[in-house]
Amino acid sequence: MEQSAARIPDWGPFGRPLFDHPGIRDLSRVGVVDVGSNSVRMVIFDGAARSPAYFYNEKVMCELGAGLSETGRLNPRGRVRALAALRRFEHLSRDLGLPGLHVVATAAVREAEDGPEFCQEVLAETGLHISVIDGEEEARLSAQGVLLGWPGAYGLICDIGGSSMELAEISGGSVGRCVSSSLGPLKLRDIKGGRRARKAHIKETLEALRDQMGPQRDRLFLVGGSWRAFARLDMLRRGYPLNVLHEYRMTTKQVRETIKFIEKGDHEHLRSQAGVSSSRMALIPYAMDVLSRLIRTFKPKDIAISSYGIREGLLYEQMPQILRDCDPLIEACRFSEQKDARLPGFGPHLYDFVMPLFRSAPPARVRLIKAACLLHDVSWRAHPDYRAEVCFDNVTRANLGGLKHSERVFIGLALQHRYRNKREGNRFAPLYELLDERDQKQAEILGKAMRFGAMLWMQNDAATGKLRFYPKKRELEFYLPKSLSPLFNEVAEARFESLANALKSRPIVKMQG
Numbered sequence: 001m002e003q004s005a006a007r008i009p010d011w012g013p014f015g016r017p018l019f020d021h022p023g024i025r026d027l028s029r030v031g032v033v034d035v036g037s038n039s040v041r042m043v044i045f046d047g048a049a050r051s052p053a054y055f056y057n058e059k060v061m062c063e064l065g066a067g068l069s070e071t072g073r074l075n076p077r078g079r080v081r082a083l084a085a086l087r088r089f090e091h092l093s094r095d096l097g098l099p100g101l102h103v104v105a106t107a108a109v110r111e112a113e114d115g116p117e118f119c120q121e122v123l124a125e126t127g128l129h130i131s132v133i134d135g136e137e138e139a140r141l142s143a144q145g146v147l148l149g150w151p152g153a154y155g156l157i158c159d160i161g162g163s164s165m166e167l168a169e170i171s172g173g174s175v176g177r178c179v180s181s182s183l184g185p186l187k188l189r190d191i192k193g194g195r196r197a198r199k200a201h202i203k204e205t206l207e208a209l210r211d212q213m214g215p216q217r218d219r220l221f222l223v224g225g226s227w228r229a230f231a232r233l234d235m236l237r238r239g240y241p242l243n244v245l246h247e248y249r250m251t252t253k254q255v256r257e258t259i260k261f262i263e264k265g266d267h268e269h270l271r272s273q274a275g276v277s278s279s280r281m282a283l284i285p286y287a288m289d290v291l292s293r294l295i296r297t298f299k300p301k302d303i304a305i306s307s308y309g310i311r312e313g314l315l316y317e318q319m320p321q322i323l324r325d326c327d328p329l330i331e332a333c334r335f336s337e338q339k340d341a342r343l344p345g346f347g348p349h350l351y352d353f354v355m356p357l358f359r360s361a362p363p364a365r366v367r368l369i370k371a372a373c374l375l376h377d378v379s380w381r382a383h384p385d386y387r388a389e390v391c392f393d394n395v396t397r398a399n400l401g402g403l404k405h406s407e408r409v410f411i412g413l414a415l416q417h418r419y420r421n422k423r424e425g426n427r428f429a430p431l432y433e434l435l436d437e438r439d440q441k442q443a444e445i446l447g448k449a450m451r452f453g454a455m456l457w458m459q460n461d462a463a464t465g466k467l468r469f470y471p472k473k474r475e476l477e478f479y480l481p482k483s484l485s486p487l488f489n490e491v492a493e494a495r496f497e498s499l500a501n502a503l504k505s506r507p508i509v510k511m512q513g
Helices: 002-007 076-095 107-111 115-126 135-149 185-189 194-213 225-238 252-264 267-274 284-298 310-318 328-340 346-358 363-375 387-397 405-419 437-453 482-487 490-502
Strands: 030-035 039-046 053-061 101-105 130-132 155-160 165-171 174-181 219-223 302-306 466-470 475-481 506-512
Touching: 030 076, 030 310, 039 076, 039 310, 053 076, 076 101, 076 115, 101 107, 101 115, 101 310, 107 115, 107 130, 107 135, 115 130, 135 155, 135 165, 135 174, 135 219, 135 302, 135 310, 155 225, 155 284, 165 194, 174 194, 185 194, 185 284, 194 284, 219 225, 219 284, 225 252, 225 267, 225 284, 225 302, 252 284, 252 302, 328 346, 328 363, 346 363, 346 437, 346 466, 363 405, 363 437, 387 405, 405 437, 437 490, 475 482, 475 490, 482 506, 490 506
Parallel strands: 030 101, 101 130, 155 219, 219 302, 475 506
Antiparallel strands: 030 039, 039 053, 155 165, 165 174, 466 475
16 A cells, blocks of 8 residues: 555645555554543544544543532542443453553542542553543643644634633644633532522633633634534524534624523423433533623634544644644545545546646635545445435535535535536535535536546546636637547547536537647
């Protein structure tokens, strides 16, 4: 595989594919356990592709931090459940041949007087060493998790757990100031004096945090299960068509409207409709009070949900800088092409073929074109009648970092046109609304160009045809070496004409040599 990867040309700022580099292969199975105040979760990452793939993911709601404010000790029932979960996770890691598990514990274990005793019990029964991290380290790791998905992100990270809430600033690919607080829902639930006292405590705490963090008027990234549950309820209220939490965007106005929507609605009915667990829904009122005051205090320009947090931050911690510097989208697409395409390495050639149609495209659009070309044939095993739908469904819901929802739909629509000339009459029509008409047309052109180009050669080093597009003259020229003329049959001609029609241009074929 290393030899075949070496034949793939370097793609400028995106660098050479790294997933098969000897130093990167060590990340092919990384097991992480997060012992939180509310849940204990194990994730096994297939991390070699830069964008994390979740090989295994299991969570147990233990509520270790329930009652901590009153007793100063871990929830006894939660301790029993957490220990059972850790026994299972250690056994699974051995069965899967992992070199070990990276286990971290956060607010509940670090604050409880019996936290050290619990860690010793876990070590004695499972052999797992729990690293109890402080609040600032928890904030730093959560921020690194966000950077794993958004390498160039800037703004304020807010990670809410059961017993604490952390803030961290990120800019230029680095983590800046980090602070921790006790604004976790399990702690807020124990405050005496009802909602008025709770809101006064939240206000006072956040104003103190603002003094420590300074002005934070950029994007607010929300990390944690309570924020994800709130986002599901926001999606429900808005009738949002794409049920993907990562990179889901909200405005401060939408957040306020959803808070009113939840306060006025029947919680059990809303929970059922949005797919939120009962235990998580019970914490939503406390998280809402924090979020309401958070946006009033820091006044972010917009809000994004990050599915990546402390566990992904631990994976990022183990990545060499050369992998961190890669674009997570492009590296993941290359990995997918190498693993699943009929002709690995063909994507860069297809990219070169279609780019004359997009000479004025900005860098963000060029990046999507590259991704689409790499993914253009990874779903070939699907039944031909459903290949277009499978492509669209896969990419819009795939675990890909650094990809806005509208960009997911753009790539999905392009891949749909890769396999089908028209897109009308399928179940994905509501998602097209995330793109304006111009972007829908651009995705169609890209898809039809890939559909045509994929017919013309089946070897990476073979001679190829070339496209030239003259927008002002409305002409699309295709230059084809005479040696390849047998490939240009009536089906290829029909696809070329379909591409020209999408460009509203006259198709012209010119033989060379």
